[in-house]
Amino acid sequence: MTHSNFLRERDIRFHLHSQTNPEALRRDGPIIIERGEGPYVIGEDGKRYLDVMAGLWCASLGFENERIAGVAARAYRSLAYYHSFSGRASPDAIDVAASIAQRVPIENARIYFATSGSEAIETMIKLAWLYFRGRGQPERRKIIARDRAFHGSTIFAASLTGLPHMHREFGLPLGGIVRVSCPDTYRGRIAGESEDQFADRLAAELDEAIVAEGPETIAAFIAEPINAGAGVIVPPDTYFEKVRAVLDKYGILLLADEVVCGFGRTGEWFGCQAMGMKPDMMAMAKGLSSSYFPISAVALTPEIYEAIDAANAHGTNFGHGFTNSAHPVGAAIVREVLAIYDEMNLLERVSRQGKLLRERLSEELSDCSIVGDVRGRGLMAGVEIVEDRNSKAVFAVEKAVPAQIERMGMDYGLMLRPQGNTVTFCPPFIVTDEQVEEMANKVGAILREISSL
CATH class of the missing domain: 3.40.640.10 (Type I PLP-dependent aspartate aminotransferase-like (Major domain))
Incomplete structure (x- = not known):
C-alpha cells in the first residue's frame, strides 16, 4: 500500500470532517494538503492550487510565513x-x-x-x-x-x-x-x-x-x-x-x-x-x-x-x-x-487588489449567460450563478452546479468554495496582479464551460 493510500484509509476510518458529506468522503477519500506556498496550497501529489478563499476567509498572509x-x-x-x-x-x-x-x-x-x-x-x-x-x-x-x-x-x-x-x-x-x-x-x-x-x-x-x-x-x-x-x-x-x-x-x-x-x-x-x-x-x-x-x-x-x-x-x-x-x-x-x-500598507493594497479583482471578474464574465451578479467590497467578491438572468432563477439542486464548479476549479488549479449559488472570492492579501488575473481567467473558463453543458 502506498503512503498516500494509507493516509486516505486512516482519514476515512478515524477523522470526522467539518461540513463534509460522510458518504462522499468514504467514496472519494479526503483531499490531502501537505504544504503551503504563499497563496497556494500543494496537494500530496505535488499539484498546486491557488486558494481563492484564503482557506475559510482567513489566511490573510497566505499559507506559510517564515517571519511568523x-x-x-x-x-x-x-x-x-x-x-x-x-x-x-x-x-x-x-x-x-x-x-x-x-x-x-x-x-x-x-x-x-x-x-x-x-x-x-x-x-x-x-x-x-x-x-x-x-x-x-x-x-x-x-x-x-x-x-x-x-x-x-x-x-x-x-x-x-x-x-x-x-x-x-x-x-x-x-x-x-x-x-x-x-x-x-x-x-x-x-x-x-x-x-x-x-x-x-x-x-x-x-x-x-x-x-x-x-x-x-x-x-x-x-x-x-x-x-x-x-x-x-x-x-x-x-x-x-x-x-x-x-x-x-x-x-x-x-x-x-x-x-x-x-x-x-x-x-x-x-x-x-x-x-x-x-x-x-x-x-x-x-x-x-x-x-x-x-x-x-x-x-x-x-x-x-x-x-x-x-x-x-x-x-x-x-x-x-x-x-x-x-x-x-x-x-x-x-x-x-x-x-x-x-x-505592507494593508488598506491601500486591499483597495487596489480588490478593485482589480472586481474589474477583471466583471470583464471576464460580462458575456457569461449563467452569471447574474458580480459584487463585492475590498478584497472580497461574489459571482452569483443563475440559470436565467431575467428571472434570476437558480439551477435545480439536483444539477449540483456548485459542486461541479468546485471540482472543475481543482482541475484548473483553483481551490474554490462556492457559498450556495455564489462563487465567492476572499484571496490572501499577498495576492499579486498576475494571480488575480489567473483567478478571473480560470473562473471565466469554468463558468463558460458549465453554461455550455
Whole structure:
C-alpha cells in the first residue's frame, strides 16, 4: 500500500470532517494538503492550487510565513502557555489588547480574548444579557438576527445563523431568536426600488418585528457588515444608519460580527467602518492572526465594561472564561501579524487588489449567460450563478452546479468554495496582479464551460 493510500484509509476510518458529506468522503477519500506556498496550497501529489478563499476567509498572509513561524517558535520557547484567569496576563497579550483597542471604532474599548469566532459571538451575547440585567431589565434576552447570516457553529451562534443546514441535524435554533430579512440588493429589491428605498423598507420591517416581539424583551441585533456566508452580500450604503436609528429608538444593542470583515478585508480596518455601522460590541477572529493561531477577540464599549464591573462590585469574579483566552503564543503571533499589516500598507493594497479583482471578474464574465451578479467590497467578491438572468432563477439542486464548479476549479488549479449559488472570492492579501488575473481567467473558463453543458 502506498503512503498516500494509507493516509486516505486512516482519514476515512478515524477523522470526522467539518461540513463534509460522510458518504462522499468514504467514496472519494479526503483531499490531502501537505504544504503551503504563499497563496497556494500543494496537494500530496505535488499539484498546486491557488486558494481563492484564503482557506475559510482567513489566511490573510497566505499559507506559510517564515517571519511568523520564527515569532511562534520564540514564543513557545519563552512561555508556551498561560491563562488570563485571576488577573494573569502575558506581555504580548497586554500589548495586543492595547493595539486592537486603538484600532477599533469604539472609543475607550476593552478587549476580551477567546479562541474562535463562535466563542467571540457567544461572549457578545452573554455580555448583552449581563448588561441588561445590570440595568434592571433581565427580561431583555431575545436577539435579532438576519436570514441567511452565518455567525458560528456553537449552540447559540448556530441558532443565530440563518442557514437551515446549520440547524437540521441538531434541533436548532434555540428559542429567543427574532429573524429579519437579509439586505440582498440583488434579490431583495422590488421593481423600481432604489437601494435607499430598500434600506428604508428593511428598517421598517425591523421596527415592526421589534414592536411585535416587545421591545422590552430584546437585547441586541447582530449582523456582519458584509454577509460573507450568504455569498458576499453588500447592503445598501444607508442600511446600517437606518438600522441604528431603529435600535436606538428602543434601546437595543448593535453587535458587529467582524469575524470575516475585520482587519482590512473590506478596505478599511473593520467592515463596520466601510459600511457605516456603529456597534456596541465587535467580534473578531480569522484575519486577527491570519488564522496562524486559533485566537479571537471581542471589543466592548465602556458602558458594557461598567456593567461587568458593577455586577462584581462586592468581590465576585467575572463568571466567563476559556482555558486558552489570551494565549501568550497566540498573542505574540497577532502582534507580528498586525505589524506586517502596517508595513505592507494593508488598506491601500486591499483597495487596489480588490478593485482589480472586481474589474477583471466583471470583464471576464460580462458575456457569461449563467452569471447574474458580480459584487463585492475590498478584497472580497461574489459571482452569483443563475440559470436565467431575467428571472434570476437558480439551477435545480439536483444539477449540483456548485459542486461541479468546485471540482472543475481543482482541475484548473483553483481551490474554490462556492457559498450556495455564489462563487465567492476572499484571496490572501499577498495576492499579486498576475494571480488575480489567473483567478478571473480560470473562473471565466469554468463558468463558460458549465453554461455550455
